[in-house]
Amino acid sequence: xxxxxxxxxxxxxxxxxxxxxxxxxxxxxxxxxxxxxxxxxxxxxxxxxxxxxxxxxxxxxxxxxxxxxxxxxxxxxxxxxxxxxxxxxxxxxxxxxxxxxxxxxxxxxxxxxxxxxxxxxxxxxxxxxxxxxxxxxxxxxxxxxxxxxxxxxxxxxxxxxxxxxxxxxxxxxxxxxxxxxxxxxxxxxxxxxxxxxxxxxxxxxxxxxxxxxxxxxxxxxxxxxxxxxxxxxxxxxxxxxxxxxxxxxxxxxxxxxxxxxxxxxxxxxxxxxxxxxxxxxxxxxxxxxxxxxxxxxxxxxxxxxxxxxxxxxxxxxxxxxxxxxxxxxxxxxxxxxxxxxxxxxxxxxxxxxxxxxxxxxxxxxxxxxxxxxxxxxxxxxxxxxxxxxxxxxxxxxxxxxxxxxxxxxxxxxxxxxxxxxxxxxxxxxx
Ligand code: 4AD
Ligand code: MG
Numbered sequence: 001x002x003x004x005x006x007x008x009x010x011x012x013x014x015x016x017x018x019x020x021x022x023x024x025x026x027x028x029x030x031x032x033x034x035x036x037x038x039x040x041x042x043x044x045x046x047x048x049x050x051x052x053x054x055x056x057x058x059x060x061x062x063x064x065x066x067x068x069x070x071x072x073x074x075x076x077x078x079x080x081x082x083x084x085x086x087x088x089x090x091x092x093x094x095x096x097x098x099x100x101x102x103x104x105x106x107x108x109x110x111x112x113x114x115x116x117x118x119x120x121x122x123x124x125x126x127x128x129x130x131x132x133x134x135x136x137x138x139x140x141x142x143x144x145x146x147x148x149x150x151x152x153x154x155x156x157x158x159x160x161x162x163x164x165x166x167x168x169x170x171x172x173x174x175x176x177x178x179x180x181x182x183x184x185x186x187x188x189x190x191x192x193x194x195x196x197x198x199x200x201x202x203x204x205x206x207x208x209x210x211x212x213x214x215x216x217x218x219x220x221x222x223x224x225x226x227x228x229x230x231x232x233x234x235x236x237x238x239x240x241x242x243x244x245x246x247x248x249x250x251x252x253x254x255x256x257x258x259x260x261x262x263x264x265x266x267x268x269x270x271x272x273x274x275x276x277x278x279x280x281x282x283x284x285x286x287x288x289x290x291x292x293x294x295x296x297x298x299x300x301x302x303x304x305x306x307x308x309x310x311x312x313x314x315x316x317x318x319x320x321x322x323x324x325x326x327x328x329x330x331x332x333x334x335x336x337x338x339x340x341x342x343x344x345x346x347x348x349x350x351x352x353x354x355x356x357x358x359x360x361x362x363x364x365x366x367x368x369x370x371x372x373x374x375x376x377x378x379x380x381x382x383x384x385x386x387x388x389x390x391x392x393x394x395x396x397x398x399x400x401x402x403x404x405x406x407x408x409x410x411x412x413x414x415x416x417x418x419x420x421x422x423x424x425x426x427x428x429x430x
Contacts, residue, residue: 002016003017003019005041006039013076015075016090017073017074018070018071018072019037020070020095021037021039021071022068022122023037023038023065023066024043024124031051032049037087044082044084045085046073048060048061052090053089063097064097068095069095071092073087102116103116103123114422117420117430121420125260128261129417131254132254132409133418136402136409142249143245144200147198150199151202152192155188156181157180157182159176159179161376162182162329163327165376167209168181181206182205183207185203185222186226186399189224190226190395190397193226193227193228193393193395199225199226200223200224201223202224203222204219205219205222206218212425214415215404215414215415216415217423223399224399225397225398229393232341236343239357244271247271251268251269251409258410258411262411267313272314275314275315278319279318279319279320281296286311292304296322299321305346306352308346309346309349309351315346315354317343319342320339320341321342328373329367330360331358331361331362341396343355347404347405347408349411351408352404357396357399359396362394364388367385403418
């Protein structure tokens with residue numbers, strides 16, 4: 001009898017196998033029980049009959065769901081069975097009889113499910129989302145590998161703040177006082193381009209944002225890219241090529257999973273270059289025509305983004321925000337210094353911002369002035385300013401949020417299901 005994975009059943013039809021896993025579901029009668037069985041690679045149906053199994057059948061007949069077990073039996077193709085295969089059991093060993101599983105068939109509220117995330121994570125829907133996440137991250141890495149980028153792992157403890165100083169998590173760091181959990185790897189990527197040209201990072205980032213929305217986490221994963229000699233225009237071309245690649249490859253690999261999440265695939269198929277481009281000022285015009293009283297200089301809110309994405313069938317860049325609205329490092333538009341060379345990329349169907357990117361200020365004096373104007377302490381930026389002293393070049397980059405992108409690809413309402421253990425204002429357990 002050969003041990004095998006359910007995933008490999010097509011190679012084992014008619015053969016005797018051993019599988020190890022968990023009972024996802026059970027239906028029993030006097031002489032036969034049907035178990036939905038899961039081994040981490042897939043699911044199948046196990047047919048357990050009293051006459052074959054003998055004494056243990058009494059226990060199998062009422063085995064609690066989520067019990068762990070080892071099943072021996074013959075693989076049979078059966079299109080009507082969950083997973084398309086049955087195992088006609090010749091023997092079953094119970095590894096551990098489960099206590100009554102807290103997550104049942106009845107509807108549970110999100111708080112209950114999140115408090116039981118360690119158990120919820122084994123449900124079929126959640127494992128499907130995790131498999132899509134795995135594919136997405138793999139295609140992200142493949143894109144950069146195939147396009148000549150070098151991975152740079154940027155630090156998590158930092159003393160140089162890259163984004164909004166009002167949402168930093170601070171950590172006591174030995175005798176050095178406060179350090180902060182990184183909000184972005186960007187500044188460190190900027191240091192790496194002078195040696196490596198094209199670089200990227202992919203890791204957790206932290207924002208102490210008091211926003212209780214469907215798209216905010218306090219700990220999220222971001223992939224960031226930085227390219228020497230790229231300007232704003234090339235930066236957008238890189239982003240549309242990258243986003244199209246990761247969406248199309250994830251879709252091709254995980255079509256069955258996305259369908260099982262009831263994702264409509266048609267809008268995703270349209271995600272190919274070129275994406276739409278509108279300016280910040282055009283976005284304000286659109287919003288005002290729809291009755292908004294948004295003022296010049298305000299950042300777009302989630303609702304504003306939703307309105308705009310619904311007008312386009314593909315992702316849309318909003319370019320050239322006011323200088324005052326965005327981070328200190330963005331390059332001013334030469335003939336219109338009240339604007340910066342930047343863009344947010346909004347995903348369609350109401351999803352909104354998935355990328356923030358910009359061309360960076362490469363002039364020492366202009367950058368120093370911007371640091372001062374933003375009430376940041378220049379002493380903390382000594383190393384970052386050095387980059388503008390020793391062979392400064394035009395350069396640009398962007399950061400894409402993995403969870404927001406995954407929630408868009410999977411068609412989920414909330415980012416909390418896209419990360420194994422979500423961290424939000426009111427949740428740091430389990
Ligand atoms: O727009 P952001 O703040 O850009 C940066 O951090 C730049 N330094 C990136 C760069 O140019 N290298 O964040 C980038 C993306 C957002 O578009 C969004 O997808 C995601 O990170 N993001 C969040 N995702 C979940 N929860 C949050 N609180 C997020 N904040 C940003
Ligand atoms: Mg942003």
